[in-house]
Amino acid sequence: MRNFRQEFIDVFRSGYIREETIRRHIEPYIQMEKHLPDLAAFFYVLEYPSGQYRFLGRQQEHISGYPNEEVLQRGIDLFLRSVHPGEIDILLHQVYPDMIAFVAAQPDDNVKKGLLFQYNYRYKRKDESYVNLLSNIHILELDDQGRASLVLGNTIMLQNGELLPLRLKIKQFQFKELAETVFSRVYTPLSGQKSLTARELEILRYLALGYTSREIAQKLCISPLTVDTHRRHLLRKMQCNNVVEMTRIAFRNALL
Numbered sequence: 001m002r003n004f005r006q007e008f009i010d011v012f013r014s015g016y017i018r019e020e021t022i023r024r025h026i027e028p029y030i031q032m033e034k035h036l037p038d039l040a041a042f043f044y045v046l047e048y049p050s051g052q053y054r055f056l057g058r059q060q061e062h063i064s065g066y067p068n069e070e071v072l073q074r075g076i077d078l079f080l081r082s083v084h085p086g087e088i089d090i091l092l093h094q095v096y097p098d099m100i101a102f103v104a105a106q107p108d109d110n111v112k113k114g115l116l117f118q119y120n121y122r123y124k125r126k127d128e129s130y131v132n133l134l135s136n137i138h139i140l141e142l143d144d145q146g147r148a149s150l151v152l153g154n155t156i157m158l159q160n161g162e163l164l165p166l167r168l169k170i171k172q173f174q175f176k177e178l179a180e181t182v183f184s185r186v187y188t189p190l191s192g193q194k195s196l197t198a199r200e201l202e203i204l205r206y207l208a209l210g211y212t213s214r215e216i217a218q219k220l221c222i223s224p225l226t227v228d229t230h231r232r233h234l235l236r237k238m239q240c241n242n243v244v245e246m247t248r249i250a251f252r253n254a255l256l
Helices: 004-012 019-033 060-064 068-074 076-082 088-104 109-113 198-208 213-220 224-237 243-252
Strands: 041-047 052-056 115-124 130-142 148-157 167-174 177-186
Touching (some): 019 041, 041 060, 068 076, 109 130, 177 198, 213 224
Antiparallel strands (some): 115 167, 130 148
């Protein structure tokens, strides 16, 4: 049987931080939890070196079907065992390494702590039904090597029951405002659709916002003809007849 906790720890390889630091981060969420309404989402604080949850919101039980006590006891192992078999290795060997590499490339700790990581996946509940979840991860503490050691997570149950492409997006906070996406990668394109390049995803986002080819060209410092070429490639890859249809499919499949 695979030891998912150890695989997770081996991927992140981060060092421990002081217990009082962890308690300082957890206390506000314990207090906040008392006043939150019932939602299809929950907060958690996860310690990477041990794979243990140090705080878990009560709505976790509603989403996963597992009692909080069991999740706290089994830690990240239970979570990883519940991820769809077709996506678990993508998380461990592609999504997480991409997150680690992006953090390592940042110039200082303040920039690293200003990152927001978002990725979706299929999760098997205790009743063995699958739901689509979206995790939002924010770094709370780094170890002495600048690696994420303690993170705040917010997991949301998506209402869309369709099969979604597994995607990682990284955003960056600047001056308390959310900046544009600084990293985006789709790991499992839908059947019948070819994977989109980073440039195509960028142009797709502008098209969805109603920008013309000339306006997109000015934004990206490329020629309108190049934008039109990318537009044709997008229509072909996404098997669409026009931009309206392409935008609708992009929103439905979490490409934007």
